[in-house]
Amino acid sequence: MESFKIGLCQMQVDQSKELNLARAASAIQEAAQQGCQLVALPEMFNCPYGNQYFSSYAETFPGGKTINRLSQMAKENSIYLVGGSIPEQEDGKFYNSSFIFSPTGDMLARHRKVHLFDIDIPDGITFKESDTLSPGHAATSFTTPFGRVGVAICYDIRFPELIRTMTLQGIVLLILPAAFTMVTGPAHWELTMRARALDNQIYVAAISPARDKSADFIAYGHSLVTSPWGEVIVQAAEQPSVLTATIDLKMLAQVRQQLPLLKHRQVKVYQA
Numbered sequence: 001m002e003s004f005k006i007g008l009c010q011m012q013v014d015q016s017k018e019l020n021l022a023r024a025a026s027a028i029q030e031a032a033q034q035g036c037q038l039v040a041l042p043e044m045f046n047c048p049y050g051n052q053y054f055s056s057y058a059e060t061f062p063g064g065k066t067i068n069r070l071s072q073m074a075k076e077n078s079i080y081l082v083g084g085s086i087p088e089q090e091d092g093k094f095y096n097s098s099f100i101f102s103p104t105g106d107m108l109a110r111h112r113k114v115h116l117f118d119i120d121i122p123d124g125i126t127f128k129e130s131d132t133l134s135p136g137h138a139a140t141s142f143t144t145p146f147g148r149v150g151v152a153i154c155y156d157i158r159f160p161e162l163i164r165t166m167t168l169q170g171i172v173l174l175i176l177p178a179a180f181t182m183v184t185g186p187a188h189w190e191l192t193m194r195a196r197a198l199d200n201q202i203y204v205a206a207i208s209p210a211r212d213k214s215a216d217f218i219a220y221g222h223s224l225v226t227s228p229w230g231e232v233i234v235q236a237a238e239q240p241s242v243l244t245a246t247i248d249l250k251m252l253a254q255v256r257q258q259l260p261l262l263k264h265r266q267v268k269v270y271q272a
């Protein structure tokens, strides 16, 4: 297969889990009707993004309501679905987790955010995910008939080693449910997505919640897709929207052939 179409659901996230699920279902259906074979949701799409919310919105696998609904949505629309992320609970610990489903509704993979968002920028933003969440310990990717797809969550994108690990596992596309802030977004959103796409010669699709100025945590928005050449090929504004893009595997192969960065690595030097 030389190309496939993906859909990014930049949806508004509210306090009502039921409303968030309904919005996700409608955006996913819209993307599927536009011919998308793989669709993705934002970070913490069923829950406001804040330490005070995570435990009460958390779900367990198997059996969680959101997780079951995501499986149904994948099956009803016959798509690969990267279910953004949600708070997950297991053995008394909480995780920021993404559940991934096949077009038959089977769960293919789960990614738990590896790098927790613990930052302190004076006069900017302070956030400490590790006050409530535990980190995951694995790089995550899954196979599709279009090629291998990686999944990481938001702050994970700032760690080139993680994305390089997935690239060496063979991914052609990275899906990143994310919620950058109004401080980090303008400074780093586009730059980090383009950088990871360029240095790994992969497509990167980052999916943000829509910007809600009345929320405690205001997400930057601007969901986008960057190409293996490092260009932004589509980008949303701040409002809720369904963004689509074509992943051109021929173009990816051409970039890797013409500029063979992955072949030119000098691994022995880096081991120092």
Ligand SMILES: NC(=O)CC(=O)C(=O)O
Pocket (backbone or CB within 6 Å): 043, 117, 153, 154, 155, 156, 178, 179, 180, 181, 184, 185
């Ligand atoms: N939600 C996050 O992890 C936010 C983030 O990474 C950022 O830089 O902003």
